[in-house]
Amino acid sequence: MTTLKRWVLKHRPQGEIAPGDLELVEEPIADLADGEVLVRNVYLSLDPTNRIWMSDQDQYLPPVQIGETMRGGGIGVVERSRSDSFKQGDVVNPGLAGWSTHTIAAAGAVSPVPAIPGVPLTAFMSVLGATGLTAWFGMIDIGKPQAGETVVVSAAAGAVGSIAGQLAKLRGARVIGIAGGKAKCDWLTGELGFDGAIDYKSENVGAALDRLCPNGIDVNFENVGGEIMDAVFSRMNNFGRMVLCGMISTYNAGGIPAGPTDFSRILMHRLTVKGFIIIDYLPRASEALAELGPLVASGALKWKVHVEDGLENAVAAVGRLFTGDHDGKLLLRISPEP
Numbered sequence: 001m002t003t004l005k006r007w008v009l010k011h012r013p014q015g016e017i018a019p020g021d022l023e024l025v026e027e028p029i030a031d032l033a034d035g036e037v038l039v040r041n042v043y044l045s046l047d048p049t050n051r052i053w054m055s056d057q058d059q060y061l062p063p064v065q066i067g068e069t070m071r072g073g074g075i076g077v078v079e080r081s082r083s084d085s086f087k088q089g090d091v092v093n094p095g096l097a098g099w100s101t102h103t104i105a106a107a108g109a110v111s112p113v114p115a116i117p118g119v120p121l122t123a124f125m126s127v128l129g130a131t132g133l134t135a136w137f138g139m140i141d142i143g144k145p146q147a148g149e150t151v152v153v154s155a156a157a158g159a160v161g162s163i164a165g166q167l168a169k170l171r172g173a174r175v176i177g178i179a180g181g182k183a184k185c186d187w188l189t190g191e192l193g194f195d196g197a198i199d200y201k202s203e204n205v206g207a208a209l210d211r212l213c214p215n216g217i218d219v220n221f222e223n224v225g226g227e228i229m230d231a232v233f234s235r236m237n238n239f240g241r242m243v244l245c246g247m248i249s250t251y252n253a254g255g256i257p258a259g260p261t262d263f264s265r266i267l268m269h270r271l272t273v274k275g276f277i278i279i280d281y282l283p284r285a286s287e288a289l290a291e292l293g294p295l296v297a298s299g300a301l302k303w304k305v306h307v308e309d310g311l312e313n314a315v316a317a318v319g320r321l322f323t324g325d326h327d328g329k330l331l332l333r334i335s336p337e338p
């Protein structure tokens with residue numbers, strides 16, 4: 001292979017990501033410098049935050065600039081190496097690889113992906129990757145659910161939410177999930193052991209929360225923002241914890257998203273509201289993996305991936321995150337697994 005393909009940001013999206021906002025370009029693969037490796041990318045993680053990175057709003061990383069390769073996380077195989085640390089065939093995480101068939105990276109930015117018998121490579125792109133770490137640090141380190149408490153998770157059937165809810169169940173909490181559609185709600189209560197599920201596409205969320213959380217809400221693992229967030233927030237108990245993980249309902253909207261209607265509830269009910277970004281917690285990843293690893297190996301924690309194929313389909317595929325037209329952590333397979 002002498003050329004690579006990569007998606008370049010051409011325009012900042014207005015509303016939903018449109019086909020012309022990015023352009024797929026093909027170019028020769030550059031020669032490696034000393035200490036660099038060439039990685040053939042296998043899986044690309046498609047994430048709600050991709051939409052944030054495409055915008056120039058105030059955010060936690062620099063926005064992707066017009067003309068730059070779209071940023072993205074992935075896993076791949078070393079094809080060429082000019083580093084003693086990696087050899088051809090090694091399975092690695094090349095850092096923020098980008099929406100590209102290949103990545104040239106300095107060896108110091110590359111980390112090996114462990115091979116664990118019985119654990120598929122896709123686990124490291126989901127439950128044992130940033131997704132699982134987000135769920136664990138958000139729920140366990142920040143939410144701190146206690147036995148008997150009521151926990152509400154939004155986007156509960158999604159990649160992060162489904163794991164976060166199961167972790168709260170393992171701590172003995174009562175867990176209610178909010179998700180779109182009967183099939184996703186049935187999965188939460190039928191297979192993941194959630195105590196209740198609310199289909200926000202067909203039910204009034206506030207009325208359903210009143211029915212399913214008669215004693216109020218102690219922990220809100222918030223993934224959605226907007227009216228769903230407000231409905232949960234306005235039912236939080238004294239000393240409740242709001243884990244602000246994401247606000248996906250606002251990412252396509254532009255402007256400054258609305259917060260909870262009644263800000264004084266934080267004062268009157270002595271709430272803790274904490275936003276977090278998983279990259280700040282990566283130095284502590286081993287704390288989360290010490291619990292997640294055995295749960296995955298034993299099958300006690302359930303997780304799913306939804307794999308779309310072909311780098312050329314990246315723009316269409318990422319849109320699924322905003323319609324819910326995916327079932328599990330959304331991945332793009334760029335080339336075959338080794």
Ligand SMILES: NC(=O)c1ccc[n+]([C@@H]2O[C@H](COP(=O)([O-])OP(=O)(O)OC[C@H]3O[C@@H](n4cnc5c(N)ncnc54)[C@H](OP(=O)(O)O)[C@@H]3O)[C@@H](O)[C@H]2O)c1
Binds near residue numbers: 049325328
């Ligand atoms: N803080 C961090 O470090 C961090 C890290 C990873 C992810 N996140 C955040 O976590 C959230 C979930 O991310 P994920 O990767 O696990 O994705 P995901 O939940 O697998 O997919 C996104 C889901 O969001 C729901 N959704 C989209 N638009 C919605 C809307 N307008 N109203 C209600 N629900 C909507 C859909 O669920 P339904 O099909 O049920 O509608 C969709 O499946 C996002 O907000 C993301 O930004 C934060």
